[in-house]
Amino acid sequence: MRKLACGLCPLAFAIVLPLAALAQGMPAAEPESLGLSTKRLERIAPALRRDIAAGLIPGAVMLVARRGKLAYFEAFGMRDKARNVPMPRDAIFRLASMTKPITIAAAMMLVEEGRLSLADPISKYLPQFAHMQVGIEVKDPATGRASLRLVPSEREIRVEDLMRHTSGFTYEALGTGPKVKEMYRDAGIGPQDDSAAAMLEKLARLPLMYQPGTVWEYGRSIDVLGRILELLSGMPLSEFLAKRVFGPLRMPDTGFWVPPKKYNRIADVLPAPREGRRLLLNVSKPPKFESGGGGLVSTAADYARFLQMLLNGGEIDGVRLLSRKSVELITTNQLGPEVNAQGWAYYPGPGYGFGLGFAVRLALGVAPQIGSPGDYFVEGLYGTFAFADPREQLLAVFMIQSQEWRYYRPLVKALVLQSLTH
16 A cells, blocks of 8 residues: 555544545556656645644545546545544545536436437426526616616526526625625525425526626526436436436445434534634535535545546446546536626636536636646535546545635645646
């Protein structure tokens, strides 16, 4: 078994289990045999220890694989800081938005079977969304106060709009305005005590932020897509994903809740330092609302298998979930010139477009971080982050449960990519 890079560090803990066993059969290899430097990979540990010591994160798990083999897999710090419980490599994390690509991949399986089309209006499956209105803020020049004017949508929302976030749906929790967001909050969009069907009934009565197909706006789109999958499959989303994705990919620790026998592996969420509060998703019981946009829990090893399937063009270990062409569609930019990518909060940032669930790098020289054209990433509210680089045949999964999370995207990419030797 490969020697762990920081096994003696007081703030880094490793569980002595074979790497391949922890990664559900993904073979491990010496980094040098994969064109990576062991010495340079060891730079990951001190960088994370500094943030653990500073209280920015309680603990972390980092996994790096290249050419389908594990090169680095370590756990650091605490799973439960209050009880002084070390972080294991098989810790279970709330994925938040890292749920989205999984739901989209499942939807693309139905597209390949002819049961769903990207061009379909969503009203074909959810009639309550047939005649949506768009909220336009108008400011009174005399008082500066904004009011909301409602206009009809110019076209229907399509399935592709859900997948690329051009539906006009937004998130109630991101920011204090505009007024449509306030309406989402007032309507109680998102609480765990609503079913998906009940949440969608509320959503259908609210205006869109933008005309469908015109602006990238992060929001409830994939929750809507998840409900469409339930209707088409005749199953709860949890059952459909387990049958079509998690079972075939051998992702045993991924789902919408954690069974009691695995409670001792749940990573605790560090409170937001400025507000001193937790945005906590209760994962200890089955939720009423199985959120296709943010409800899954998983491990670094499970998520690595999902990414490796995409890097392999849709298959892993002889099991094919998607065609190569579907993977290309998911992982290439889908925002054409008709879409304004600079909506309320375009989190991919400069130099990145957006595919179906992933931010996709367009070129070198624009994004302020190292990488390759065509690399793609996804991240979650609680700090989870994953990226894949098809050009380098490399992937990395970084798991934390802290709300100081934007900082880690460039840091993790730099720490991983600087280890490449050839």
